[in-house]
Amino acid sequence: MQNHFKALTLSYKNAPIVIREEVALNEIACRNLLDKIREFTEAQDVLVLSTCNRTEVYYSSPKDLSREIVKLLAIEKGFVATKRIMPHFRHITAHQEAVQHLFQVALGLESQVVGDMQILNQVKKSYQWASDAGMAGPFLHRLMHTIFFANKRVANETAFRDGAASVSYATVELVEELTDHLLNPRVLMIGVGEIGANVCDNFRKSSIENLTIVNRTHHKALELAQKCNARVAYWENVWEEIKLADVVISSVPGDCFFISKAEFEQCGPQAPTFFIDLSMPRSIDSDLAALKGTSVHNVDSIRNRTTQALELRLAAIPAVQYIIADAIAEFSNWTREMTMSPALQQFKNRLEEVREQEIARYLKKLSTEEKALVETITKNMLNKIVRMPAMRLKAACMRGESDALLEGLSSLFDLEKEEFPAADVRI
Numbered sequence: 001m002q003n004h005f006k007a008l009t010l011s012y013k014n015a016p017i018v019i020r021e022e023v024a025l026n027e028i029a030c031r032n033l034l035d036k037i038r039e040f041t042e043a044q045d046v047l048v049l050s051t052c053n054r055t056e057v058y059y060s061s062p063k064d065l066s067r068e069i070v071k072l073l074a075i076e077k078g079f080v081a082t083k084r085i086m087p088h089f090r091h092i093t094a095h096q097e098a099v100q101h102l103f104q105v106a107l108g109l110e111s112q113v114v115g116d117m118q119i120l121n122q123v124k125k126s127y128q129w130a131s132d133a134g135m136a137g138p139f140l141h142r143l144m145h146t147i148f149f150a151n152k153r154v155a156n157e158t159a160f161r162d163g164a165a166s167v168s169y170a171t172v173e174l175v176e177e178l179t180d181h182l183l184n185p186r187v188l189m190i191g192v193g194e195i196g197a198n199v200c201d202n203f204r205k206s207s208i209e210n211l212t213i214v215n216r217t218h219h220k221a222l223e224l225a226q227k228c229n230a231r232v233a234y235w236e237n238v239w240e241e242i243k244l245a246d247v248v249i250s251s252v253p254g255d256c257f258f259i260s261k262a263e264f265e266q267c268g269p270q271a272p273t274f275f276i277d278l279s280m281p282r283s284i285d286s287d288l289a290a291l292k293g294t295s296v297h298n299v300d301s302i303r304n305r306t307t308q309a310l311e312l313r314l315a316a317i318p319a320v321q322y323i324i325a326d327a328i329a330e331f332s333n334w335t336r337e338m339t340m341s342p343a344l345q346q347f348k349n350r351l352e353e354v355r356e357q358e359i360a361r362y363l364k365k366l367s368t369e370e371k372a373l374v375e376t377i378t379k380n381m382l383n384k385i386v387r388m389p390a391m392r393l394k395a396a397c398m399r400g401e402s403d404a405l406l407e408g409l410s411s412l413f414d415l416e417k418e419e420f421p422a423a424d425v426r427i
Contacts, residue, residue, distance in 0.1 A: 003335070004060045005045070005139070007098040008069055008091050011054035012112055015088040017300050021281035022077065023085060025050035026253065029076055030126065033057070034133040036072040041065050045140035046133075049105070049126045051119065052167075052195075052280035052299045053112050058102055060139060066091040099143065099331070103324045106147045107154055112299070115313040116166045118194060120151055142334060150327040157323065160316040168198035170302045171276060172206050175247055178274045178295075179208070186210045188245035188272070190238065192224050195278050196251035200228045212245070214238050216252075239263070245272045254281035261287045276302075348386050355382055 010023060025033060030048045037046050043059040050056070057069050067082075070089060074082045092098045101110075106123045108115040127144045130136040136144075155161045179185035187208055189200055192215045203211050204227075211230040215221035218234060225232040233241050242248055242259070250259065259275070264285070277284040277298040289296040355378050363371055 003095045004062050005058065005095045005098045005143075006061065006064070006066075006091070006093050007056060007058050007101050008066050008089055009054060009056040009101065010085075010089045011056070011110070012300065013110075014090060017282070017298060019085060019088050020053070020055065021254070022079075023050075023055045023073060024052070024280045025055060025073075025076070027125070027129070031129050031133065033073060033076050034129060034135055036076065037069060038133060038135055040072060041068050043069075044135070045130075045137050045143075046135040047102075047123075047126050047130050047140065049123060051122050052278065054105070054110075056105070058098065060137075064091065064093055096328075096332075099328060100324070102143070103147055103150065103328065107151055107320060107324065108160070109317065109320060109324075113167050113170055113302070114310065114317075115160050117161065118166060118168070118198065121194065123147075139335070143331060146327050146331045146334075150323055153323045153327075154320050158316040158319040159312040160320050162312050162316075166198065166202075167278070167299065167302060168195055169202050171199050171249065171278065172202040172208070174276065174297060174302060175208060175249070175274075176206060179246060182246055184210050185246040186212070186244060187247045187249065188241050189213045189230075190248065190250040190257070190283075191215060191252035191279075192220050193251055196249075197224055199249060199251070199278070200224055200230060203230070204228050212241055214241055216256075239267070242272060243267045247274045247276065248272045248284075249276045249278065250283045251278040252283050253279050254283040257283050259284045259288070261285045261291070264288055265291070278302075347389065348382070351382050351385060355379070 010020065012020065025048065030050055033048050034046060037043050037048075037057070037059070041059075041061070042063070043061045043065055045058075045060040047058040048056075049058070055073075057073075059065065059069070066089065067086075070082050070086055074080060074085070092101055104110050106120055108117065108119055111119050123144075127136065127140075130140065175185075175187060179187075185208065187203070187210060189196055189211060192200065192213060196215075200211065200213060209229075211228065212233055213221045213225045213228075213230050214233050214235055214237075215224075216235050218232070221232045224230070238257075242264075248259070250257070273293055273295070275284045275288060275294070275296045277296065280299070282298060284296055284298075286296055286298070288294050359374060359378060363374075366374065
């Protein structure tokens, strides 16, 4: 499915948070959507990625399957009408542009906080789910490993990974600013998933020392609290902890836990002043902001903060783009070479058939030693005959001019046209 790669993307750039949370997918939903796409479409090499800032589906198909995929996503989320959400999706149908977009997303160029390192881990998980579902073919395997190698180059060759500029770090910076007027502010972290754990880890480098962690699975909260020198509380006491906190940070999805305005108003005068919602769907009622002395911040309000780390990252963007361009060029060469691989193998098979037919006519007259010698000589001759067209085709691939040569080779030797088989691919 080379040259048919596409991307369907909805992100913070073109959709408000209320739309993003409506189409946000957890791991189970991502896996379910992969199964639905496999069952009801012809798409191959499918990658489903969903974070607090984006929900995207990458796939290979000669046809535009955007409407079908959005409908399947809507079914997975439990609603049928798609007219309201469809305009927020951007469909990238140009193969090269879709490849470029995945590179930029995975390496953090498209992140709300530029260079956010969490996104690559999320992409890796999406790739694992695609592999588990049997939806990752040779094309996607090679593409993902090319992206991972490019990420290593970015880390080793640029300042794009330097510093601590990320959503989690920006959250800690925001807490420090909001509580600057308070003496020993009390911060409550609800949920210790990936982003929650990263926020807690960043508090270790902060002036904030009064941190309490609450999580449904208590032992996870306990393990993290020991690392971060924080206090831990039981989930059953979460509302009591909310009453005691000056700042409440939640990274628990809103369909699992929700802090409503009605419940909050029952907390009394000791209720917290600041809420930071890192969840998707949101777990903190935005109406809380209407209450006197209370503010609500969500992922959209945690913008790129002016820090030295961010300035270094922004300055490193041209170097990152150069590495991406280099990696895409290498991947494109591989893709073009894979289009010629089946034809060359068929060409070699045809010559092998002729060699075997001719040798069979004379082998009976030869001794064992002579048979072995003839086999060696004729095989060497065949390999040398094949080598020249292979070299010519490879050079033509590098120039992007292999189509005409492949057509000529196929026509001369009556070779079948086919997509490259998995067996011929080395990943």
